[in-house]
Amino acid sequence: MVAVVAVGVAAVMMPSADAAASTLGAAAAQSGRYFGTAIAAGRLGDSTYSTIAGREFNMITAENEMKPDAT
Numbered sequence: 001m002v003a004v005v006a007v008g009v010a011a012v013m014m015p016s017a018d019a020a021a022s023t024l025g026a027a028a029a030q031s032g033r034y035f036g037t038a039i040a041a042g043r044l045g046d047s048t049y050s051t052i053a054g055r056e057f058n059m060i061t062a063e064n065e066m067k068p069d070a071t
Contacts (some may be wrong), residue, residue, distance in 0.1 A: 035058055036057050040062075041062070
């Protein structure tokens with residue numbers, strides 16, 4: 001009887017495929033993590049690139065612009 005209850009509780013707590021995150025950033029956030037990328041300043045003017053980056057990542061950092069030789 002206890003085993004049946006334990007299996008029933010485990011089935012309720014397991015996320016379904018429908019509850020899966022829709023983006024990489026959202027999937028990382030479900031486990032308390034950040035998922036980011038490095039982006040070059042020149043790419044921010046490309047609407048396709050920036051749309052994908054904005055949708056998929058929950059943090060960004062400068063690509064090469066902040067390296068010692070560039071500053």
